[in-house]
Amino acid sequence: MGVTGRVTAFDEATAVRRLAGGRYEAHPDPRFALVAPGGAAPPAINGGVLIATVLRAVLDGSPLPHPVATSAHFLRVARAAPAEVRVTWLKAGRTAATARAALVQDGEPVLEATVTTGTVPGGGTVPGGAPARAAGDGRAAGGGEAAGAGLCWTGAPPALPPPEECVELGPWPGTVAADGTAGYAAQVRTLFDPAVAGWRHGRPAGRPEMRGWFGLREERDPDALTLALAVDGLPPVVFGLGATGWAPTVELTMHMRRVPAPGLLRVAAWGRHVGGGWFDEEAEVWDSAGHLVAQSRQIARVGRGRLRTGADVTARS
């Protein structure tokens, strides 16, 4: 599925095989495991990879090319074991089509998603099949129906030092098994803004912010599927407040705004409120050509949540 045609571990981990009746076979992959510190519990699978898996099944049957709005509620811990994606189409309109999709293991929903597909600009074609404007032209609106509106506006991109001034993040707490092998974090390349990397050495910045350049370690152009990985790809923003340990996502919604250009993605994530055991995390993903390509907001649990890992939580305010 990659633009380069390579089959990466990510593509293998998110592959689905079509069965009958809107059902797809899937195989949550231990290479994208989140591992409990101490290894006391079976590893969970990274949520972004699960969303990407569900999106493959949805896009397989979608009349429109892009997952404009993907809402995912995480109900149970996904394990590295066979799963099924069940897709039900609710509407197929001209500008938007909507499906429900569930990732199911052992007969129970692990992830429940609603996906509205549509067409976003970029990626060599614009809506309506008209020739693409040059990549990187910045403010190109889509064509087709949208051209009638023609309104274009973008806020300022997040500040991020160039990659050579960032620090390679490597594995972080929750991604290293007792035997030292790394799961999810070994699959991604994260060049972190030093200004928000102090938590790595016990000196959190005191703000719920994470920023860095993000990509797979294997060569693969970004697309809708890796955007799903990127929006939840950095460590939880509460690490910036001194929290460590699991921060299980309860709900995450991603909006795809544009087909990303090749190259590393810029990801900025921040939270607005931590309290009552909950925190929000917003993320923006910008591509190498300087376009905002995806946005997300999630709500997650601080500290121990429903990942029954036995992991200890150290949350300091």
Next chain:
Amino acid sequence: MGVTGRVTAFDEATAVRRLAGGRYEAHPDPRFALVAPGGAAPPAINGGVLIATVLRAVLDGSPLPHPVATSAHFLRVARAAPAEVRVTWLKAGRTAATARAALVQDGEPVLEATVTTGTVPGGGTVPGGAPARAAGDGRAAGGGEAAGAGLCWTGAPPALPPPEECVELGPWPGTVAADGTAGYAAQVRTLFDPAVAGWRHGRPAGRPEMRGWFGLREERDPDALTLALAVDGLPPVVFGLGATGWAPTVELTMHMRRVPAPGLLRVAAWGRHVGGGWFDEEAEVWDSAGHLVAQSRQIARVGRGRLRTGADVTARS
């Protein structure tokens, strides 16, 4: 359902009657209509009222009190006609329970929602049934499991002049029928920040921002249901860029963060990117005690969307 016990038009419009098998009878109400300029098409019903209606049905069967995460995809235009809410519970956990809920008219889904309920701080009780801390103490974390985490942090609230320095918004384009009667906008009281009100007189601020104090015209304390109204309660942020006309929401996710204190709500909404016919709109709702009580993000269509109203769209960049 209001804290004051009054039955307002909002409470009547969002009322549901339990039937068998997770089904609820509902009556989308013309008092919350969005009316096409010129009145060429049957009015649509405000999306926030529809979400509140769905939430009533979900909360009726929820083991946990608050709609922490509500993801709603809007598939079709809701009409002022009988409807049914169909609720399916997917999980009932200790900290989170998840249901799917569809608002159906004429056998077709109008709004498809997934709701994860839980417990948020405020409102006289904290999780676990412990006595409440005083309203307005600002940084009170919930008790129960969350108390173990104890992490509290909140970003700066949006700047908004006091109500007496704001302008009463009154009806706006899309809320006034050809005969001059107002729908949705006549039900809500919106005291607008003058800095972002210029679009009312053909002088848009040039930024996709809306800010104001918000409440029902009838006396009623805010709660989870009116938060659903508030997060989509102001005019579309693209009006600040000179757009007028319909801006149909395609997907909206709301996170409830705290039970709101009585009084007017402060709502700030903004967008980050308009392009390809789509725009995002984020909203924060703060209560009179200075707490962040709800957040949302939606993605919507600029100009004419799937509301087949015949309304003309004037979008200027």
